[in-house]
Amino acid sequence: MQEWVAGAASLVEWxxxxxxxxxxxxxxxAGVVAAVWVTLHVAQHKRDARAAAAWTGLVWLVPLVGALLYLLLGVNRIQRRARQLTGGGAIDAALSAGRDQGTPLQSDRLRVLARLVGRLTGLPLTGGNRVTLLEAGPALAAMIQAVDQARDSVLLATYIFGNDAAGKPLAEALERAVARGVTVRVLVDGVGALYSLPPITLRLRRRGVRVERFLHSIAPWRMPYLNLRNHRKLMVVDRCIGFTGGMNIRAGYLREPAHMQDLHARVEGPAVVHLLRSFVADWAFTCGETLDDNYLGALEAGDTLARGINAGPDADFDKRRLTLLAAIGAAEHEVRIVTPYFVPDQTLLASLQLALLKxxxxxxxxxxxxxxxxxxxxSLHALRWLVREGAELHFSAPPFDHTKLMTVDGHWVLLGSGNWDARSLRLNFEFDMECYDDPLAEQANDLIDRRLRGARRVGEAEFRAMGRWRHARNALAHLFEPYL
Incomplete structure (x- = not known):
């Protein structure tokens, strides 16, 4: 035994x-081998030439460390997971049902846009909808009321569900619904659930509410870094009433004074089926349970033409970005954008510049x-060039405005969970709704006008007055655009 130990010690010393x-x-x-492997992988799998060049430069300039970062952040695991997320043939068929049907626009305006988005999404533009815009506080109250009136089912998906003054009343309503025999399913993003500790999911499970966490694992090698987040905000009650928009369930909206502003919408009519089937697909992917996705609501609830737009990596890749490009290109008079995070890619910047030139x-x-x-x-780096081209930029005063809203020519409205950044355009799972309706667009523009009344106009002179170090800081920050 001593000889074996001595031999092992000698081997270790050698x-x-x-x-x-x-x-x-x-x-x-090892550094050269890793750099060559990353270079070949990048060349074959990266569609964005800028991202490919950035990763290639990093792995050669910072050997091994660059390769490790690419392995953790750059390898596209998204496509494999996104294919699973479609939920199988049955749900895919349901999501694309009626692609050649839909309500034709009564106006020639934006007809091409409607046809393009229809082909892009494979979903019909549904008529007979009523879409009601709600600020965050009233939206949360309306959602709690709808849950208390539920008789069949409540399906809720959200990025953040706070264990706070906003989340607890909604959780109590969900618990009351379960006690009445209502089918309740709650889907919270795996990362978003961590915004409150202890997470609301523990309370919901203890009270008998079925809740799952999207792409969550305590094993670090199974937890998908910070991408592939389910950023959708959806609630469908009794398979006939829907809520969607940009609002998370957080107390910041309810405090006095409020720390945040946001926008949500109550949806009635056939477009609710797009919310319903989006949730059913996400739920089936997360836990394998297939829910009833048959719409039970009214066919004529209002006069709004509406369509849901699912966006996400792979299965719905680029649908949101292409929709934005098409909407900007279709504009003849005015484009209005309200967003908390404005870091568009070069193609979106170019489309806005072309609109200004037009x-x-x-x-x-x-x-x-x-x-x-x-x-x-x-954002300031990108906005600087748009302001120089003639865009009207306004900084909204506190509280922080989390609203995501866009209107075109006083007729078309886009609202939902998506931001103007790479994360929403390429990495996260988002849900937006496009609406064709003059009265709704007027209501949306009135809301934007209210934001503008408390906002400050920022012109080219203010950008010129910035110190050089601020311009340098902004430019360096913009280098991270593909990852923000």
């Missing part, structure tokens, strides 16, 4: 001595003080 002599060559060889008025409203400082700096 290995250490050998490594001390040859470790530079080993590390250099004589379209472009109005952009972003928060004066963002809750994500790096995003704000990158």
């Amino acid at each position: 290995l250490i001595a050998w490594l001390q002599v040859f470790w530079p060559a080993i590390v250099a060889t 004589g379209v008025r472009v109005n952009i409203v972003v928060p004066q003080k963002n809750n994500l400082r790096l995003v704000q700096w990158a």
